[in-house]
Amino acid sequence: MPMALSRDEFYRLVQAADTVGQLDMGSTLRTLPEKMYRAAFLSGRDVLILALAGEAGLRIGEIERLDWPDLLHAGLPKLVLIIKSGHGGNTEREVPVSPLLGAAILRYAKYHAWLRGPVPFAGPVCTFYGKKGRLKRRAIQRMVSRLGLKVLGRKVWPHMLRHTFASRMLGHSDVRTVQALLGHTRLETTQRYLHTSRAAVDSAISNLGKNA
Numbered sequence: 001m002p003m004a005l006s007r008d009e010f011y012r013l014v015q016a017a018d019t020v021g022q023l024d025m026g027s028t029l030r031t032l033p034e035k036m037y038r039a040a041f042l043s044g045r046d047v048l049i050l051a052l053a054g055e056a057g058l059r060i061g062e063i064e065r066l067d068w069p070d071l072l073h074a075g076l077p078k079l080v081l082i083i084k085s086g087h088g089g090n091t092e093r094e095v096p097v098s099p100l101l102g103a104a105i106l107r108y109a110k111y112h113a114w115l116r117g118p119v120p121f122a123g124p125v126c127t128f129y130g131k132k133g134r135l136k137r138r139a140i141q142r143m144v145s146r147l148g149l150k151v152l153g154r155k156v157w158p159h160m161l162r163h164t165f166a167s168r169m170l171g172h173s174d175v176r177t178v179q180a181l182l183g184h185t186r187l188e189t190t191q192r193y194l195h196t197s198r199a200a201v202d203s204a205i206s207n208l209g210k211n212a
Contacts (some may be wrong), residue, residue, distance in 0.1 A: 003163070010161070048105060058083060061161065070180070071125060080096050145157060
């Protein structure tokens with residue numbers, strides 16, 4: 001079972017993926033050379049993927065299947081996402097949208113509008129730059145893994161971010177609420193996610209004896 005990231009580690013990943021945050025202006029983006037257009041698009045997309053996993057606890061398959069109407073209503077981020085899961089999408093759960101996730105949705109939608117035209121009323125959210133079709137789970141895994149090695153010096157994978165969300169949520173709510181947010185049918189499945197993160201363990205060990 002993967003260990004959860006600390007809050008700091010997760011935000012370091014988000015910050016590293018946000019390579020063009022300082023260019024978040026429509027007029028600026030329109031003047032960028034082609035390679036920077038691509039960088040802007042990928043930056044917005046990758047930050048969104050990290051936020052969907054680490055701030056909403058979505059599975060990699062759920063991220064892959066997202067369409068624009070799942071995230072936006074009347075051009076604005078939804079306050080609550082309705083996530084379909086199970087075989088054939090026969091179960092649903094509600095996941096509130098955090099401020100970070102809402103900002104990531106809105107910015108990626110703006111990048112899409114500036115660089116590729118209006119956000120479609122249907123169609124996949126996560127795509128390749130310059131290509132049609134959904135970004136597959138293997139590509140998502142590679143992106144997260146590369147980012148983890150670059151920023152944290154170790155492998156990180158999408159399920160680890162979902163585990164991070166679960167561990168953080170347990171600090172603010174009960175296990176039944178976390179079970180509902182993760183979409184688990186059995187409480188035992190949720191309990192296996194909720195181990196203490198390595199960073200928390202390291203912090204506890206380092207503080208041993210300080211208050212003795």
